[in-house]
Amino acid sequence: MLIKAIQLILSLSILVVLHELGHFLAARMFKTRVEKFYLFFDFLFPIPTLLNFALFKKKIGDTEYGLGWFPLGGYVKIAGMMDESGDDEFLNSEPKPDEYRSKKNWQKLIIMLGGIIMNLLLGWVIYSQIMFWQGELTMPAESAKYGISCDSLGLYAGFRDGDVIVSHDGGQKFKSFNAIPKDLLLNDVKTVEVVRDGSPTTITLPEDFVKVAVASRARGFIDFRIPCVVGEFAEGSVIKGKLEKGDMIIGLNDSVVHYFQEAPKYLANLKGKDVKVTFLRGADTMTAQVTVPETGLLGFRAPHDAKDLKPFFDIEEKQYSFIGSFGAGARISVERLSDYLRQFKLIFNRDVQGYKQLGGVGTIASLFPAQWDWLAFWQLTAFISLMLAVANLLPIPMLDGGYVLLLLFEMITRIKLSERAIEYVNRVGFIIIIAMMVYANGMDIVRAFLGK
Numbered sequence: 001m002l003i004k005a006i007q008l009i010l011s012l013s014i015l016v017v018l019h020e021l022g023h024f025l026a027a028r029m030f031k032t033r034v035e036k037f038y039l040f041f042d043f044l045f046p047i048p049t050l051l052n053f054a055l056f057k058k059k060i061g062d063t064e065y066g067l068g069w070f071p072l073g074g075y076v077k078i079a080g081m082m083d084e085s086g087d088d089e090f091l092n093s094e095p096k097p098d099e100y101r102s103k104k105n106w107q108k109l110i111i112m113l114g115g116i117i118m119n120l121l122l123g124w125v126i127y128s129q130i131m132f133w134q135g136e137l138t139m140p141a142e143s144a145k146y147g148i149s150c151d152s153l154g155l156y157a158g159f160r161d162g163d164v165i166v167s168h169d170g171g172q173k174f175k176s177f178n179a180i181p182k183d184l185l186l187n188d189v190k191t192v193e194v195v196r197d198g199s200p201t202t203i204t205l206p207e208d209f210v211k212v213a214v215a216s217r218a219r220g221f222i223d224f225r226i227p228c229v230v231g232e233f234a235e236g237s238v239i240k241g242k243l244e245k246g247d248m249i250i251g252l253n254d255s256v257v258h259y260f261q262e263a264p265k266y267l268a269n270l271k272g273k274d275v276k277v278t279f280l281r282g283a284d285t286m287t288a289q290v291t292v293p294e295t296g297l298l299g300f301r302a303p304h305d306a307k308d309l310k311p312f313f314d315i316e317e318k319q320y321s322f323i324g325s326f327g328a329g330a331r332i333s334v335e336r337l338s339d340y341l342r343q344f345k346l347i348f349n350r351d352v353q354g355y356k357q358l359g360g361v362g363t364i365a366s367l368f369p370a371q372w373d374w375l376a377f378w379q380l381t382a383f384i385s386l387m388l389a390v391a392n393l394l395p396i397p398m399l400d401g402g403y404v405l406l407l408l409f410e411m412i413t414r415i416k417l418s419e420r421a422i423e424y425v426n427r428v429g430f431i432i433i434i435a436m437m438v439y440a441n442g443m444d445i446v447r448a449f450l451g452k
Helices: 002-029 105-134 152-157 180-186 209-216 260-267 322-347 361-366 374-392 400-413 419-450
Strands: 034-041 054-060 063-068 070-078 136-138 148-150 164-168 191-196 199-204 222-224 248-252 274-281 284-291 316-318
Touching: 002 034, 002 070, 002 105, 002 361, 002 374, 105 136, 105 322, 105 374, 105 400, 148 152, 152 209, 164 180, 180 209, 180 322, 248 260, 322 374, 361 419, 400 419
Parallel strands: 034 063
Antiparallel strands: 034 070, 054 063, 136 316, 148 222, 164 191, 191 199, 248 274, 274 284
């Protein structure tokens, strides 16, 4: 949990600083005074008058730069506009030339869109650099030649262990194996064609499959089966030192093990007992005697990196030049945005009732791996950056999208809203945002107590 928390704080810190930097740079471009630029809040958010202090602050020019004590979020205080600090003293004086309220509407629009633009650019740049340094490794759906392993949701959908997934809805191919769960949830898939025990079989998904899947908060309800190869050892592994990475377990006592997913089923009845592990190391058959711990696990995981999976599956690999990586990064950014928007729509779907599965900080933290993995960290940071861009564009007062909506209203209708009217609208929006935060984080707390 500590590793997840550290990753969450680091990721959000990067995102907040760059989001606020987008507003800051846009404001300074139009000679608008910025009074504060803070990472984290220097008050007990959302109460701006409570526990006002900073861990560090320094004033440079007109701007006070600081590090607040409340470790989530941050803000820039732009002169002449309402923000998280709740300061509305400027409304008692005439607008000054260097204040936000004195700028033209098109300039205000760019200032408010600055953070969103920065989030989009950040996601694009991170994905581009991942493509440049790591390349793109894809496992086609048809490469899962050992078939699939299902959890309870996969079984509910109609799949069975060992099914080889071929296509969907009468012959349409899945883009990759990893895309299958996402496509089943978001692309209105009705049927899936598989090979089961050597015979072609068509699976018709239950009508309420998406609702059940969303309610279960499932991330991957099917996985590809793989021979029981040692990928990496867990802390306290009972086979570490006896087996090596790359060894293939083929037997536990008298039980033959064909796939990694089978091992836990055999071990469940052997807790606290000695077991003979038979394994292959190259062309040699070897054995080791170990005692199965009460967890029922030997303490290793199967290969998960695409490069380690190459000996078992047909992996498609693409490498990109530095310039070419930006095109690939743009493509991936658009795909991730499209996926997120389709997921977002499920929140408002009356049948699916996705709003019941909303989560807050805890849900975001749970996305990070329990072990530090820089690739996973940057992939999640890029995705969260795109999520924040979409969330901030929502037309809710006090969010960037709320300001954008009011500005577009003024620009289209030529009706100038009073500063007091905007203040009242923002206060309503602030209440809405707080209610949403309380609901989302409250759901995390409820799930933690219920163990769901």
